[in-house]
Amino acid sequence: MATWVWILIIVLAFIAGTALGFYSARQYMMKYLKENPPINEQMIRVMMAQMGRKPSEKQVRQMMAQLNKIYDKQK
Structure with missing residues (x-):
């Protein structure tokens, strides 16, 4: 495969990982604050x-x- 394809895959994986991490951390904190005001x-x-x-x-x-x-x- 061409180098640009690998770079695109890495960038997309980074963006997806960041979005998923932010969402899961936000859900965890909301649940924690609801249980422990x-x-x-x-x-x-x-x-x-x-x-x-x-x-x-x-x-x-x-x-x-x-x-x-x-x-x-x-x-």
Whole structure:
């Protein structure tokens, strides 16, 4: 085969591998973040305690609802 054919095959394989790798990494991260959200109720309680506040359960749930609303909007 001619040299240009090999170069074309290598370039196409590189492009396909990059696209497939990006797609699979994106799917994995979306699944991971859905199963392990970056902020949970315990983290909110700790943050508010560090700010010198004792949050009520209602405040914690309101903050979680707001964060979930933001996450859902991004999708």
